[in-house]
Amino acid sequence: MITKLLIASLLMALCVTVHATGTTGALRWIQRSRALADPRFWPPTWLLIRIAGWLILLHLIEISLWALLYAWRQAMPDLQAAFYFSAVTYTTTGYGDLVLPEAWRLVGGIEALTGILMCGWSTGFFFAVVNRMYRSHQAETTGN
Numbered sequence: 001m002i003t004k005l006l007i008a009s010l011l012m013a014l015c016v017t018v019h020a021t022g023t024t025g026a027l028r029w030i031q032r033s034r035a036l037a038d039p040r041f042w043p044p045t046w047l048l049i050r051i052a053g054w055l056i057l058l059h060l061i062e063i064s065l066w067a068l069l070y071a072w073r074q075a076m077p078d079l080q081a082a083f084y085f086s087a088v089t090y091t092t093t094g095y096g097d098l099v100l101p102e103a104w105r106l107v108g109g110i111e112a113l114t115g116i117l118m119c120g121w122s123t124g125f126f127f128a129v130v131n132r133m134y135r136s137h138q139a140e141t142t143g144n
Helices: 002-031 042-072 079-090 102-142
Strands: none
Touching (some): 002 042, 042 102, 079 102
């Protein structure tokens, strides 16, 4: 059990690394974007759509990492089942139609906690971008 918890901790750290790399890259890209202060509807909306897509891609990469572990260690019958289980667990949907073997169940809980944290991070990041857009629009209208 200790080995599985160590593996889960390493995967959590890998997910944080993926998310940190992805959001840092997105932040650099956003800072160069002129859409933040554009008063028209579509440029900032298109930027938000691209950010949402990027964040979802990061989550899919992280879900895939967990799925690869489950498939590799034969905790799920095949890669498709592992990916489905991982997506349901990471997002805390938890249908319960697939379950990990008893020895792996705590790992599933750590994946769910990791997913909650990463989704919260994405939500905070998205909010920060919208807030920045709002402040840019306010500065434009007040002349500051």
